[in-house]
Amino acid sequence: MTDYILEMKGITKTFPGVKALSNVNLKVKEGEIHALCGENGAGKSTLMKVLSGVYPHGNYEGDILYKGQVCQFKDIKDSESLGIVIIHQELALIPYLSISENIFLGNEQAKRGVINWNETTVKTRGLLQTVGLNESPFTQVSTIGVGKQQLVEIAKALSKEVKLLILDEPTAALNEDDSENLLELILELKKQGISSIIISHKLNEIEKIADSVTILRDGQTIQTLDMKKDQVTEDVIIKGMVGRDLTNRYPERTPQIGETIFEVRNWEVYHPTQQDRKMLNNINMHIRRGEVVGIAGLMGAGRTELAMSVFGRSYGKRISGQVFMHGKEVHLTDINKAMDHGLAYVTEDRKHYGLILIDDIKRNISLSSLKKLSKRGVINENEEVLVAEEYRRKLNIKSPSILQKTVNLSGGNQQKVVLSKWIYTGPDILILDEPTRGIDVGAKYEIYSIINQLASEGKGVLVISSELPEILGMCDRIYIMNEGHISGEVDRQDASQETLMKYMTRSRG
Structure with a gap:
């Protein structure tokens, strides 16, 4: 019997114009919390989507071994049937349904097509108690905060008898108290024998709860470290992520205040x-x-x-x-x-209010300044291209071209597009x-x-x-x-x- 609950070998995933993963290897031990680190665009979320069946077998190269057996997942239901559950950074809850309805959505407690609501409610209460959420099963999800919604997502994962829990930036939108409570819950799940993979940019959190860390850079595996044996520090992780020592987290500046x-x-x-x-x-x-x-x-x-x-x-x-x-x-x-x-305002929610995700970089950058680019209501498209290319260069937006849709950019590059849009307004x-x-x-x-x-x-x-x-x-x-x-x-x-x-x-x- 292998010590590893998961082995991913030689995973390669290509999108049009870019190789997102190149021969990536990942091993996760049974019962451990394994952190996955890397810069935006390093391939972390892509690798987890391969694992969970979001990108089905045949869309990538390489092998996935789960509990020693080769797996070829066609979709998320395939991976979930074996106890592999992913919680994405953008929570997948229906705001106008109750907590219990969200937890068992797609996994209804039904017989002959009829939902047993008593059983649903009883099981929901038990799951909420496990994750430490003191809410009624009938509470509408839209009425609770993001921290509590994250706990509902974990309760939903537990309802599927999760063995390997994948959390993509679980504390990104949480305050300090909610983050602390969530980390404690992950440690508690470890005691119950549940393995976890956590993607996080908060290196202090990784130091606190992770047993191992795998670092990706430019779609490749750089190294896997044992957090205790290798005496891993934030500086060690950063060096692996960016390929150099980051001596100063904040660039020096001599203020010239007027x-x-x-x-x-x-x-x-x-x-x-x-x-x-x-x-x-x-x-x-x-x-x-x-x-x-x-x-x-x-x-x-x-x-x-x-x-x-x-x-x-x-x-x-x-x-x-x-x-x-x-x-x-x-x-x-x-x-x-x-x-x-x-005045210009860069919102905290770039995906909902800062960008049109289905549109390209060029159009997103020009969106707030169409008056500067048009004459008698007609946009000068040549000028629009020149402006977008200028800001792609100045802000180092990593993309094949300014025609790439912003939904396909990493979080850091999406933020640079939002900044470009507002800086261009002058x-x-x-x-x-x-x-x-x-x-x-x-x-x-x-x-x-x-x-x-x-x-x-x-x-x-x-x-x-x-x-x-x-x-x-x-x-x-x-x-x-x-x-x-x-x-x-x-x-x-x-x-x-x-x-x-x-x-x-x-x-x-």
């Missing part, structure tokens, strides 16, 4: 549907020319609500307060007016909401370099991030938000994680 170019005074915003619920209370802040300003805060502190409400009132009702650009009051009553006055103030979420360390460094370049050109940059090291490493000055108000403001030299956390959790009294 006059105030953007200011918000006495800003108050109410919830869009709950009209008596005040989301932002008496916000005062400013950004100077050439300055990178950070906003830190726990989930629900009001950071995104502030960014969206300022950017053309795209969030909230009963908005009051003043906005000043270059010392003059401006009325940013819609998104077009915000853009006309030199903003004075660029608001970046979670600009490096779900992105590897190499791509992060490139995006940090872009931020520094924008600041050196005299633009003001506002960075919203849940990662405190990122805020501390990139920002000249930091506002801290808590419960819809600004609870503190600190300069870079006075900032620490402890200081920020104190302001983030301070009660308003």
